[in-house]
Amino acid sequence: MVSVKFEGVSKRYEDGFEAVSVLDLEVQDGEFLVLLGPSGCGKSTTLRMLAGLEEVTEGAVSIDGVVVNHLPAGARGLGMVFQSYALYPHMSVRDNMTFGLRMAKGTDRLPDKEIATRVNETASMLELSDHLDKKPKELSGGQRQRVALGRALIRRPKVLLMDEPLSNLDAELRHQMRQEIRRLHDELGTTTIYVTHDQIEAMTLADRVAILNKGVLQQHAPPLEAYRQPANEFVQSFLCRHLDDLVETANTLLRPSEEGA
Amino acid sequence: MISHETVRRWYTPVEVSTLRRWLLVSSVVNVLLLSVDVLRGGESFLIGVLGVVFIGALVNSLPQEQHPSSRNQALVLGGAVLLCGLIRLLSTPMSVFDLWMHAWMFGPGALTVLWVSGRPVSAWSTRSLSVGAVEYGLARNQSLGPRFQAFGAHLVLLHFVVLTLLPLVWIFDIALSPGNALGGSLGGPYTTEHFSNMLGSEAFWTWMRNSLIVSIGTTLLGLVVAIPAGYAFSRYKFTGRDVSMFAFLLVQMFPGIIILVPYFLVMKSLGLLNSHLGLILAYCVTALPLCVWMLKGFFDTVPRELEEAALLDGCNQFQVFTKVVLPLSIPAVAVTALFSFLAAWNEFLLALTFNTSNDMYTLPVGLASMISSTGQAWGDFAAASLLVSLPVALLFLFFQKFLIEGLSAGSVKG
Numbered sequence: 001m002v003s004v005k006f007e008g009v010s011k012r013y014e015d016g017f018e019a020v021s022v023l024d025l026e027v028q029d030g031e032f033l034v035l036l037g038p039s040g041c042g043k044s045t046t047l048r049m050l051a052g053l054e055e056v057t058e059g060a061v062s063i064d065g066v067v068v069n070h071l072p073a074g075a076r077g078l079g080m081v082f083q084s085y086a087l088y089p090h091m092s093v094r095d096n097m098t099f100g101l102r103m104a105k106g107t108d109r110l111p112d113k114e115i116a117t118r119v120n121e122t123a124s125m126l127e128l129s130d131h132l133d134k135k136p137k138e139l140s141g142g143q144r145q146r147v148a149l150g151r152a153l154i155r156r157p158k159v160l161l162m163d164e165p166l167s168n169l170d171a172e173l174r175h176q177m178r179q180e181i182r183r184l185h186d187e188l189g190t191t192t193i194y195v196t197h198d199q200i201e202a203m204t205l206a207d208r209v210a211i212l213n214k215g216v217l218q219q220h221a222p223p224l225e226a227y228r229q230p231a232n233e234f235v236q237s238f239l240c241r242h243l244d245d246l247v248e249t250a251n252t253l254l255r256p257s258e259e260g261a
Numbered sequence: 262m263i264s265h266e267t268v269r270r271w272y273t274p275v276e277v278s279t280l281r282r283w284l285l286v287s288s289v290v291n292v293l294l295l296s297v298d299v300l301r302g303g304e305s306f307l308i309g310v311l312g313v314v315f316i317g318a319l320v321n322s323l324p325q326e327q328h329p330s331s332r333n334q335a336l337v338l339g340g341a342v343l344l345c346g347l348i349r350l351l352s353t354p355m356s357v358f359d360l361w362m363h364a365w366m367f368g369p370g371a372l373t374v375l376w377v378s379g380r381p382v383s384a385w386s387t388r389s390l391s392v393g394a395v396e397y398g399l400a401r402n403q404s405l406g407p408r409f410q411a412f413g414a415h416l417v418l419l420h421f422v423v424l425t426l427l428p429l430v431w432i433f434d435i436a437l438s439p440g441n442a443l444g445g446s447l448g449g450p451y452t453t454e455h456f457s458n459m460l461g462s463e464a465f466w467t468w469m470r471n472s473l474i475v476s477i478g479t480t481l482l483g484l485v486v487a488i489p490a491g492y493a494f495s496r497y498k499f500t501g502r503d504v505s506m507f508a509f510l511l512v513q514m515f516p517g518i519i520i521l522v523p524y525f526l527v528m529k530s531l532g533l534l535n536s537h538l539g540l541i542l543a544y545c546v547t548a549l550p551l552c553v554w555m556l557k558g559f560f561d562t563v564p565r566e567l568e569e570a571a572l573l574d575g576c577n578q579f580q581v582f583t584k585v586v587l588p589l590s591i592p593a594v595a596v597t598a599l600f601s602f603l604a605a606w607n608e609f610l611l612a613l614t615f616n617t618s619n620d621m622y623t624l625p626v627g628l629a630s631m632i633s634s635t636g637q638a639w640g641d642f643a644a645a646s647l648l649v650s651l652p653v654a655l656l657f658l659f660f661q662k663f664l665i666e667g668l669s670a671g672s673v674k675g
Contacts, residue, residue: 053569074575086566090588099584100574151570 003029003191004050004159009059011045011215019045021215022059027159030189032182034206034223036196038238042215043195047161050193052076063158074103079152080161083168085144087136087151094119094132097151122150125184142173149181153188160192166201178204199242203227211235265392269326272395274385275402276376277323279409286417287369288316294362305349312345312366324377324386332386335377343370436643443639455644465645467620468627471537472606473652475623478541479605480598483548487597490549491556492582496568506557509550517547517610525614535621543611548601555600559593560586595663599656606653624649 004027011020020042027033035043048054050061052073060067068076087096101115110118123129126146136144145165152160162181166174182205185192196202202209203223211218211226211234219231227243230236295309303309315338324332346367353359376382381398384390390398435443439452459465493499494506524543525534533539563586571581587594609625616622622630628649631642657664 051569051573053572072577073569073572074577078573080570080573082566082570084564084566086564086570088567088570088585099571103575103580151574 003027003031003064004193005060005062005065006046006050007060007062009046009049009061010057011042011049011054012057019215020049020212023215023217025210025217025220027191027193030191032185032192032194032205032207034194034196034202034209035212036199036202036206036209036239037212037218039197040214041212043197043212044163045215046212047163047193047195050076050159051078051080051161074100077155077158078161079155079157079159081145081148081152081163081165083164085136085148085168087144087147089136092133092135093123093128093139093147096136096147097122097154100151100155118154122154125153126150141169142177145169145173145177146180149184153184153190157190160190162192162194164196165194166196167198181205199239200246202239203243211239213238265395268392268399269390269395272385272390272398272402273326274381274398275405275409276379276382277385279406279413280373280376281320281323283413284316284320284369284373286413287365288313288320290365291316294365298362303353305352308345308349309366312342312349312370315342315345316366316369319373324382326385327387327389329387332377332383336374339370339373339377341370343367343374346370432643432646435639436647438640441638441640443637455640456648458641459645459648464619464622464627465648468622468624471616471621472624472649474537475540475544475612476602476605478537479544479548480602482541483545483552483601484594484598486545487549487552487556488587488594490553492560492586494553494557495560506554509553512546513550521610521614524611528615533615535616535618537621539615540605540612540623543615544601544605544608547608548604552597552601555597556590556593559590563589592663595660599660599664602656603653 004025006023006025009020009023010018012018023042023046025046035046037043045054049056050063050068052068052071056069061069063076063078088099091099097119098115101110101118104110119132120129123132126149128143128146128150131139131143131147136147139147145168148165152162165181166177169177178201181194184190194201194205206223208221209223209226210220213234219226219235221229221231226235227240230240291309291313295306295313298309299306319335319338319342322331322334322338324335346363346365350359350363350367353363381401384394385398436455437451437453439450439454494502528534528539528543531539533542567585567589568581571585576584607625608623609629612623612626613629616626624645628642628645631638631645
């Protein structure tokens with residue numbers, strides 16, 4: 001079953017700049033897709049078009065087989081984690097997480113009791129139970145990131161969107177959160193689309209990567225396949241050469257200590 | 262290793278470095294005072310000029326290390342400055358003002374003589390100090406330096422405080438002195454008759470009522486218009502956006518007096534003379550541009566991602582504004598409200614022109630009417646002006662928290 005589908009999707013701005021051109025991409029149900037590319041390659045625009053924050057110029061974006069081009073963002077059943085967390089500063093952690101649930105109207109509105117259970121569940125899953133009544137500014141960077149994640153997950157989204165969620169964290173936390181995100185995905189099985197410019201994040205998190213450059217899809221494949229069989233020169237230099245360089249650096253750094261041991 | 266020679270070269274007694282700064286300040290102040298003195302017809306102008314020249318020379322010839330003659334020179338110059346100051350002081354009637362003015366000259370002179378002849382500077386400038394003495398001196402510098410600096414800073418700031426408080430003290434004095442004279446000198450008998458006069462007069466309360474209606478009306482109407490306008494300017498792109506933002510500013514650049522007559526004619530044809538609504542509308546027009554610009558500036562600092570998060574949480578555009586942006590903007594809204602309230606509360610010209618009947622006077626117009634060609638009730642006037650400032654002072658106290666938050670805007674990102 002296909003969960004998300006881009007069919008010939010393009011995004012052109014008023015000044016004529018084409019951020020994404022004729023993108024065809026499928027994301028399977030339960031898959032973890034990473035959109036990878038240098039800055040300005042159109043990966044964030046792609047994500048924002050799916051989220052409904054950016055209008056689609058051409059083509060069709062569909063979720064679960066329904067074209068959502070003109071559906072308001074809130075109606076698409078998505079959860080999104082922003083790079084700057086974008087937590088509401090005037091609300092407690094609890095209110096931040098439940099805001100979306102409380103905004104729902106009519107039959108979609110869950111009873112308060114159900115909302116309360118979900119908050120507690122989500123909070124304990126993300127180790128936030130002790131912080132539910134704090135304001136975002138009282139939390140550390142990693143905790144804020146977890147609240148943002150919780151806010152997205154609490155609605156049981158059809159698709160979870162993450163826009164460079166780790167780039168504001170330090171290296172240690174980034175590593176930790178990376179594992180946590182993958183663990184959550186394996187537990188919940190939520191279809192996830194993750195935008196990053198970091199090759200390591202892409203390699204470690206993704207079921208499949210979609211590598212973009214200048215608005216054009218370069219390769220769409222499982223990470224190891226992309227690494228072993230780069231589709232073109234760009235993938236070769238952006239992904240493979242970069243990873244090889246990393247490995248080589250690590251080897252040079254470690255060799256003397258190995259000899260010593 | 263730092264050699265002793267280096268340490269020695271770094272050491273200058275704190276008195277010398279402090280004198281260098283203070284003498285510089287006093288020379289500037291003395292030049293200013295001298296020009297004031299000439300304007301009010303002071304007599305000892307030449308001696309004053311001489312004193313300033315001496316101070317200038319002194320700044321450039323402060324004592325130097327192991328240089329006895331430089332010390333003697335500084336002593337002589339300091340004495341000369343002291344002498345100039347004293348001579349000028351003796352030629353005046355020695356009022357408090359004279360004493361203060363000439364203290365700026367004889368004070369620095371006396372201080373120079375005192376410090377340069379003192380042991381630390383003398384020893385440093387006449388002979389080679391032992392390493393122990395230099396180390397002691399450095400420690401002394403470290404403890405005394407900040408104290409001298411604080412003293413100097415406070416002395417300068419004290420002048421500003423006195424300058425700010427003097428009119429206030431004066432008006433309190435007039436308000437509390439019996440009789441309706443403008444002069445009033447500190448001390449003497451005090452009375453609260455002016456206050457009870459004003460509080461007991463019906464006219465005062467009518468003016469107060471008018472002022473409150475107009476000011477609160479202006480604030481509310483202004484906010485209702487300025488908040489959405491500021492948000493639209495901050496977030497949406499539309500035809501004529503930049504032009505209208507500039508037009509807003511353009512209106513502000515006209516001096517009020519130019520549009521006074523057309524304004525009056527418009528109000529007359531609308532039948533809004535001698536009404537609260539007329540003033541409210543007029544004040545809104547003048548206060549709006551600044552309010553809109555201030556709010557736009559604040560809304561600009563609310564990250565767009567917050568609004569996007571709210572959109573994904575199922576809000577529509579209006580809910581994004583009311584549930585996320587507005588609660589974050591309370592400080593800015595408070596500042597804006599205070600601003601339009603103050604503008605309306607203090608406005609005089611339009612109120613004087615539009616509302617000519619006694620029972621429609623606002624406080625500023627009412628106050629002015631107390632000082633007429635037929636009688637000047639300065640005592641009542643002073644009491645009334647204090648009473649008028651009271652609500653504003655209270656507002657500021659109440660809004661202080663918001664004001665500070667509003668001014669340190671941009672901390673939204675948390």
